[in-house]
Amino acid sequence: LKIARLITLTTDFGMSDSYVAQMKGVVLSINPGVTIIDVTHSIAPQDIRRAASIMADIAGAFPEGTIHVAVVDPGVGTARGLLAVEAAGQRFVAPDNGLLGLLLGRNPAGRIHRLSEDRFWRKPVSATFHGRDILAPVAAQWSLGIDIARFGPPVDPDQVFTLARPVVRRVGNSLIGEIELIDAFGNCISNISRAELPTEADVSRIRIEIAGRCIAGISVCYADRPPGAELALFGSSGLLEVALNQGDAAQSLGIEPGTEIRLLFS
Amino acid sequence: LKIARLITLTTDFGMSDSYVAQMKGVVLSINPGVTIIDVTHSIAPQDIRRAASIMADIAGAFPEGTIHVAVVDPGVGTARGLLAVEAAGQRFVAPDNGLLGLLLGRNPAGRIHRLSEDRFWRKPVSATFHGRDILAPVAAQWSLGIDIARFGPPVDPDQVFTLARPVVRRVGNSLIGEIELIDAFGNCISNISRAELPTEADVSRIRIEIAGRCIAGISVCYADRPPGAELALFGSSGLLEVALNQGDAAQSLGIEPGTEIRLLFS
Amino acid sequence: LKIARLITLTTDFGMSDSYVAQMKGVVLSINPGVTIIDVTHSIAPQDIRRAASIMADIAGAFPEGTIHVAVVDPGVGTARGLLAVEAAGQRFVAPDNGLLGLLLGRNPAGRIHRLSEDRFWRKPVSATFHGRDILAPVAAQWSLGIDIARFGPPVDPDQVFTLARPVVRRVGNSLIGEIELIDAFGNCISNISRAELPTEADVSRIRIEIAGRCIAGISVCYADRPPGAELALFGSSGLLEVALNQGDAAQSLGIEPGTEIRLLFS
Numbered sequence A, B, C: 001l002k003i004a005r006l007i008t009l010t011t012d013f014g015m016s017d018s019y020v021a022q023m024k025g026v027v028l029s030i031n032p033g034v035t036i037i038d039v040t041h042s043i044a045p046q047d048i049r050r051a052a053s054i055m056a057d058i059a060g061a062f063p064e065g066t067i068h069v070a071v072v073d074p075g076v077g078t079a080r081g082l083l084a085v086e087a088a089g090q091r092f093v094a095p096d097n098g099l100l101g102l103l104l105g106r107n108p109a110g111r112i113h114r115l116s117e118d119r120f121w122r123k124p125v126s127a128t129f130h131g132r133d134i135l136a137p138v139a140a141q142w143s144l145g146i147d148i149a150r151f152g153p154p155v156d157p158d159q160v161f162t163l164a165r166p167v168v169r170r171v172g173n174s175l176i177g178e179i180e181l182i183d184a185f186g187n188c189i190s191n192i193s194r195a196e197l198p199t200e201a202d203v204s205r206i207r208i209e210i211a212g213r214c215i216a217g218i219s220v221c222y223a224d225r226p227p228g229a230e231l232a233l234f235g236s237s238g239l240l241e242v243a244l245n246q247g248d249a250a251q252s253l254g255i256e257p258g259t260e261i262r263l264l265f266s
Helices: A018-028 A048-061 A100-107 A129-143 A249-254 B021-030 B047-060 B103-104 B129-143 B249-253 C021-028 C048-061 C101-106 C130-143 C249-253
Strands: A007-012 A036-039 A066-072 A084-089 A090-095 A109-114 A168-172 A174-182 A188-193 A207-210 A213-216 A228-233 A239-244 A259-265 B006-011 B035-040 B067-071 B083-089 B089-094 B107-112 B169-171 B174-182 B188-193 B206-212 B211-217 B230-234 B239-243 B260-264 C006-011 C036-039 C065-073 C080-088 C088-094 C109-114 C168-173 C172-181 C190-194 C205-208 C213-216 C232-233 C237-242 C259-264
Touching: A007 A018, A007 A048, A007 A129, A007 B021, A018 A036, A018 A129, A018 C006, A018 C036, A018 C048, A036 A048, A036 B021, A048 A066, A048 A090, A048 A100, A048 A174, A048 B021, A066 A129, A084 A100, A084 A129, A090 A129, A090 C109, A109 B047, A188 A249, A188 A259, A207 A239, A213 A228, A228 A249, A239 A249, A239 A259, B006 B047, B006 B129, B006 C021, B021 B035, B021 C232, B035 B047, B035 C021, B047 B067, B047 B089, B047 B103, B047 C021, B067 B129, B083 B103, B083 B129, B089 B129, B089 B188, B089 C109, B174 B239, B188 B249, B188 B260, B206 B239, B211 B230, B211 C088, B211 C101, B230 B249, B239 B249, B239 B260, C006 C021, C006 C048, C006 C130, C021 C036, C021 C130, C036 C048, C048 C065, C048 C088, C048 C101, C048 C172, C080 C101, C080 C130, C088 C130, C172 C237, C205 C237, C213 C232, C232 C249, C237 C249, C237 C259
Parallel strands: A007 A036, A007 A066, A066 A090, B006 B035, B006 B067, B067 B089, C006 C036, C006 C065, C065 C088
Antiparallel strands: A084 A090, A084 A109, A168 A174, A174 A188, A174 A259, A188 A239, A207 A213, A207 A259, A228 A239, B083 B089, B083 B107, B169 B174, B174 B188, B174 B260, B188 B239, B206 B211, B206 B260, B230 B239, C080 C088, C080 C109, C168 C172, C172 C190, C172 C259, C190 C237, C205 C213, C205 C259, C232 C237
16 A cells, blocks of 8 residues: 555536646646546535445445545535545545545544645645645645655544444335435435345345335346336445336436335245 | 557446446556546447447547447346457457447458456456446456457357448439437438549539438538538548538437438439 | 646537547557546537636646647638647647637747648548647647647737637726636636735625625635525635535526626725
């Protein structure tokens, strides 16, 4: 965990302004050799929960030590802290507003430091764009191998701001969770992971109830059902999702983030 | 055709989820030195024909040996094959569902192999995201110079899945084709290439009939006509297109993919 | 100012077609070592003023010598010139249609040359896509250290096409400007920079009038006011903007580019 070759960016900036490019210019001014990957800049304005979910999910696909920068920051310019965090073999730089809460809920934290040493920042620091003026330059210096401890004092993991996450409840012979995320295909991804199923469960006999519908059995892939048919499967991040083969499940079935999903074991 | 410095990505994933970034993370974990270029992630969900058209068009602008990865894959998880293909001095990795059909219709095929050797894949292989778990790692290994034959058995070009393409018909002194693609400006690009015109044709005297309109003569550039005026010209990929100078022809004239276009030679 | 490691792209091409990727392929065919940064491809079709504003703003965030390519070009194929320009420690390649007007209005020009030497261009040159066939290859050659003077004859800065820019007027004890730009958050950015305020002005006592509203005092950051409240502050590029904390000011207050904004000093 010294030099990083990759820095990723996740923001709510959109791509119609030059904000994202300005962050990249600042990073590459400091470390011209690093590769920058856009995760997404289409987070809905100030949707911290959505960005937190992405931070928790992406670690597995990136090389060890990759630095992930997340900027969804309605408190920019106030006293909310900015953090550098090690977890899941990756590194993260983000405001302390819940963005790293899901990640730290699922993974043991490594070192965590608060960004306070302004000699690593871009000057002058604007009051409205800490992504460009603090987070980007710190990420770039970190990618050059500067030790995390130099950016500011250590922070106890228990002090990091978290978001309440809907829990999965077990009621009789059923599991009750909720939809956390609709992806761009309209697939409805729940908070129920494969590990939460009883080990003896026969997936072909599970009934899934959602939005007044009942789906029989858990499929392996979308094309297990005819085009337009609804189905449930464990998706690429290991969470149960409700989908339509070649269709938009969220729109067709009227599902939104927060919709309850219920699994019944026979 | 050994080492590749560039890998391009064309998908229907959109950029609001982390799917595209996960593919990039996998590629760069295997080959940190390769440069990844986004062609587009805005293919309409499951619009194989649109992606096939892009695969057929982009070869000319990229260095020899560039690897183009296309993922529009409604059959993900089923028995549909995945292919590595050499053609037009470029390399392609995609599902065998028509995505490479137009390309192979226009260019002689080099070697074609089916991806079956799972030691080149990411483990565990999910049932819903072969782009990340099979296509991305194979493209990355290929870019390092691994021979195509190691990815799986050879495939006969005649066995590759193709899409029926609308043909241009010659009727009397006219050519009849159709609009294949509307671009983001609303320019309406047909399947009629410059080579299909009779060599003696006087382009200033050709009449173009489309959507109940008649356009006299083929222009050289959009600004040949006044702002708002309709015109026809051969665009940057050599195909006849109908456009409005500084306007949106598709919207103004009611043109869609499939709309007939007719050229009359006097 | 010889070798450039970075080239940025700003266009009105969108990302649903392969046009942007074709430009990148051409650049990297000539200079495989350069890094390409997307500023935005979401300029509204032919909105030269918006792209000109970005060109004037981005210089500060990029390393010296970065080459910025801008393509918003309704006159493509006509006799309008194409320019290579040095200014603000950066380099620019763009049509001579006003795209570089704001930049040159704010910064002293270095050398300016018209692109006429077609041996630096991609052949054949299409009539509709000079971004790919002229601007991209010239930018790539320039990044390799080719001297600007080899691309064509020098141009006098006074001959570069500019756009009339709304001026800030001082009337009695007030300043009158206008909104130039709405960003993706709905923040309304005016043409009034901090430098235009009287040095003795007490920012907490300034009144801002816009769209029938009156805002008291200039804030430091968005969160200075409660969620949903309107406020004014100097944003990350030093210009006065009107915003809503965690909201969309343009939509809520009915502000558009051109809306008058008035500052009253007490």
